[in-house]
Amino acid sequence: MKHRSCGTCVECCNTLAIPTLQKPRCTACPHLKRPKKRKRGGCGIYHKRPDECRSFQCEWTAGHLDRNRRPDKTGIMAYWVNSQFGESLLITETRANAFDKSAEALEEALALAHRRGKAALLATLDGQGTAILPDSAAPPESTLSTEGPE
Numbered sequence: 001m002k003h004r005s006c007g008t009c010v011e012c013c014n015t016l017a018i019p020t021l022q023k024p025r026c027t028a029c030p031h032l033k034r035p036k037k038r039k040r041g042g043c044g045i046y047h048k049r050p051d052e053c054r055s056f057q058c059e060w061t062a063g064h065l066d067r068n069r070r071p072d073k074t075g076i077m078a079y080w081v082n083s084q085f086g087e088s089l090l091i092t093e094t095r096a097n098a099f100d101k102s103a104e105a106l107e108e109a110l111a112l113a114h115r116r117g118k119a120a121l122l123a124t125l126d127g128q129g130t131a132i133l134p135d136s137a138a139p140p141e142s143t144l145s146t147e148g149p150e
């Protein structure tokens with residue numbers, strides 16, 4: 001359930017792969033409107049947007065991460081996916097080096113996965129993946145496979 005509105009954030013539109021639109025990961029969606037004067041930007045096909053967009057929810061909008069750490073402010077976006085480790089929290093950079101620059105936001109997302117006893121899958125902007133499993137003291141490097149938005 002959505003608890004917060006996205007406001008001016010469009011990080012998922014810039015980051016996720018949307019197969020229906022043939023939009024690759026980490027490219028701006030061609031349907032994104034730029035903000036103009038007093039008008040907000042956002043989705044130009046909002047009422048016709050594909051199911052991948054309708055069903056997507058990041059953990060910030062779900063209200064599970066600090067209010068001041070919206071993805072466009074931290075460069076980090078977290079959302080649940082199904083992976084080879086079961087339900088897992090995918091934590092992805094939306095800007096280069098965000099894991100280093102927004103270390104507290106990363107820690108908060110990791111703590112969310114840990115509290116729920118779920119794996120955390122870290123993805124850097126350049127596509128490097130690391131899985132941190134609930135019971136592992138030292139996270140193994142792993143090739144990640146997920147279902148759902150990437």
Ligand code: SF4
Binds near residue numbers: 006009013057058
């Ligand atoms: S990343 Fe989250 S807060 Fe930002 S636009 Fe997408 S759903 Fe909304």
Ligand code: SF4
Binds near residue numbers: 012030031043
């Ligand atoms: S169709 Fe709209 S909601 Fe979906 S990625 Fe593009 S701009 Fe975002």
